[in-house]
Amino acid sequence: MAEVTNELMYELLKRIQADVSDVKLTQRELKSEMNAMRGTMISMQQDIHNIYGVLARHESRLDRIENRLELRELAEAQARFEPHP
Secondary structure, three states, rough: OOOOHHHHHHHHHHHHHHHHHHHHHHHHHHHHHHHHHHHHHHHHHHHHHHHHHHHHHHHHHHHHHHHHHHHHHHHHHHHOOOOOO
16 A cells, blocks of 8 residues: 555645645536526516507407498498498
8 A cells, every 4th residue: 555645645635635626617607607507597577578568458459440441331331220321
């Protein structure tokens, strides 16, 4: 079995320190990627919310147009039965 010396312990500690440093760097990179994904998801959610708002406005406009057309159609149908001078 190899003899444990201070130099060996020092080299092992340096390697462990380098590995821990790599893990910390990777963790920082993952955090920044997660923040970027979170920002993208929030912007997509806002876009979807805006689309729903636009669709609701279009739906209300279509409802008003349909109501006007039905009234006009009823008036035109009624006019066919009224006498014309």
